[in-house]
Amino acid sequence: MSRLLVKGQNKLNGELAIKGAKNAVLPILAATILNKGESILFDAPHLSDVDAMINILQSIGCKIEFENSIMKVDTSNLSSHEIPEHLVREMRSSIFLMGPMLARCGKIKISYPGGCEIGPRPIDLHLKALRQLGVKIKEAHGFLECEVVKLDGTEIHLDYPSVGATENTMLLAVMANGTTKIRNAAKEPEIVELQTYLNKMGAKVSGAGTSQITIEGVKKLNRVEHKIMADRIVAGTMLVAGAMAGGDIILKNIVIDHIKPIISKLRESGCIIEEKTDSLRLKTHKRIKAIEMTKTLPYPGFPTDMQAQFMSLMAIAKGTSIITETVFENRFKHVDELMRMGANIKIDGRVAVIQGVPELTGANVTAKDLRGGAALVLAGLGAEGITIVNNVKHIDRGYDRIEEMLKCLGAEVYRLN
Ligand SMILES: CC(=O)N[C@H]1[C@@H](OP(=O)(O)OP(=O)(O)OC[C@H]2O[C@@H](n3ccc(=O)[nH]c3=O)[C@H](O)[C@@H]2O)O[C@H](CO)[C@@H](O)[C@@H]1O
Numbered sequence: 001m002s003r004l005l006v007k008g009q010n011k012l013n014g015e016l017a018i019k020g021a022k023n024a025v026l027p028i029l030a031a032t033i034l035n036k037g038e039s040i041l042f043d044a045p046h047l048s049d050v051d052a053m054i055n056i057l058q059s060i061g062c063k064i065e066f067e068n069s070i071m072k073v074d075t076s077n078l079s080s081h082e083i084p085e086h087l088v089r090e091m092r093s094s095i096f097l098m099g100p101m102l103a104r105c106g107k108i109k110i111s112y113p114g115g116c117e118i119g120p121r122p123i124d125l126h127l128k129a130l131r132q133l134g135v136k137i138k139e140a141h142g143f144l145e146c147e148v149v150k151l152d153g154t155e156i157h158l159d160y161p162s163v164g165a166t167e168n169t170m171l172l173a174v175m176a177n178g179t180t181k182i183r184n185a186a187k188e189p190e191i192v193e194l195q196t197y198l199n200k201m202g203a204k205v206s207g208a209g210t211s212q213i214t215i216e217g218v219k220k221l222n223r224v225e226h227k228i229m230a231d232r233i234v235a236g237t238m239l240v241a242g243a244m245a246g247g248d249i250i251l252k253n254i255v256i257d258h259i260k261p262i263i264s265k266l267r268e269s270g271c272i273i274e275e276k277t278d279s280l281r282l283k284t285h286k287r288i289k290a291i292e293m294t295k296t297l298p299y300p301g302f303p304t305d306m307q308a309q310f311m312s313l314m315a316i317a318k319g320t321s322i323i324t325e326t327v328f329e330n331r332f333k334h335v336d337e338l339m340r341m342g343a344n345i346k347i348d349g350r351v352a353v354i355q356g357v358p359e360l361t362g363a364n365v366t367a368k369d370l371r372g373g374a375a376l377v378l379a380g381l382g383a384e385g386i387t388i389v390n391n392v393k394h395i396d397r398g399y400d401r402i403e404e405m406l407k408c409l410g411a412e413v414y415r416l417n
C-alpha cells in the first residue's frame, strides 16, 4: 500500500499545468454510452476513479484505449445491462451509468454505489427524477432493477441542487420524447461541461450553469471529440499548497472563474494572487491570517471539496477560524489526523473551530478520504519535519500523482511503495 513522505517547510517555487477534472470526466465517460460509437477525450486524468469507470465500461462490452492523456472509447457493442457489483462499489460515480444505460438499453441492473466515507450519500433525488421521466425502479437485496416504461420529457424539481442527480437526469432526458425542464438544478461548472459535451454529440441542452436546465430530447447522438475542462479542485489544492508552504507559484491551464470562491478566501487570508486569462500566480511572504467564517455551499459558494485543504491552512493561520460544512454530514475525518500534527481544532456538529498554531509538526497520519488525504499532504508541506501520509489510495482517486504535481512546484514529496 502506498504512502507519501512529505518534507515540510520547503518554500515552493515553480509552475504547474492543471489536468482534466475528475468530476467532469466521470459523467462524460458515462455519456459515451449514448452515441453507440466512438468518443475521443483529451486531457483525461489518470485517476483510480477513472480506472474504475473504465473497468465498468469494459465489463459491459466497451473498448477503451487510454494513452498519455488521450482516451478513445468505443461503445458500439454493449453486451450487458447488468453492472458487476464489485465494480459499482468502487466509487460513487458508478451511479452516473443509470441515465445513459436507460436511455440506450431501456434497462439497467446496478447495486447501490460505494465511495468515500464522507457521511450518508443517499440517491433518492436521482431515483425520484428517473421515475418522473418514466422509469420503473425495483429496489431489493441492495440492487436497483430499472426499466423504462415510457420515456417522456417532463418538469422535474430537485429538492436540493444535487450535482449527480442533475447530471443523471440530463443523461437520460437527452433521449426522452419531448422537453424536460430541471428546476433547482445544480450550477457547478461540471454541469456546464456536461451540457457542452452532450450538445457536441447532437443533444439539445440549454441553461446549464443556471438553476433551470432545458433538454429537448433527440433520437440519435453522434461521435464526439472533447478536451476535458481543468480540475478546479486540483487547482485550489495547489494554491493552498503555495499558501501553506509560502513561496511563489504559477498555475496554468485553469479557468479563473471556476476558482473565484477559492481565490477570494486566499486573498482574505493575505495571499497575493495575480490573475491572467488562463493562469494565475500566488505569492505569500508572511504568516497567513485566520478567516472568521467559511461556509461550504453549492456552486458558486465555497466548495465542500476544498473544505479539508482549507482547514489545513487555517490550522497554521494567525487567529481563530470557523468552517461550517453544509453540504455533507460527516466530512471532518481529517481533523483527528491534523490534531496529531499539532492542530487545535474543535468540532461541534457541522462546525469546526480552528485556533491557528504557529507551527504544525510532521507526523505519521492516515488519509480517510480523498480531500482529507490531500489536506494532510498540504499540512505536511507547512509542518516542521517529515510527515508520512498513509492510505494514498484515497488521494489517487482524484489527483493524478499528487507528488509529481507538488514536485513541479518545488516541494519534496515522495511516494513510498
Ligand atoms: C463525481 C462528482 O461530481 N462528485 C461531486 C458531487 O458529488 P454528488 O453528486 O454525490 O453530490 P450531490 O450534490 O449530489 O450531494 C450534495 C448533498 O445532497 C445529498 N443528496 C444527493 C443526492 C441524493 O439523491 N440525495 C441527497 O440527499 C448528499 O447526501 C449531499 O449531502 O458533488 C459534490 C458536491 O459539490 C462534490 O463534493 C463531489 O465531489
Ligand SMILES: C=C(OP(=O)(O)O)C(=O)O
Binding pocket: 023, 092, 093, 115, 116, 118, 305, 370, 371, 398
Ligand atoms: C467527494 C468527492 O468525490 P465523489 O463524489 O466522487 O466521492 C470529491 O471529489 O471530493
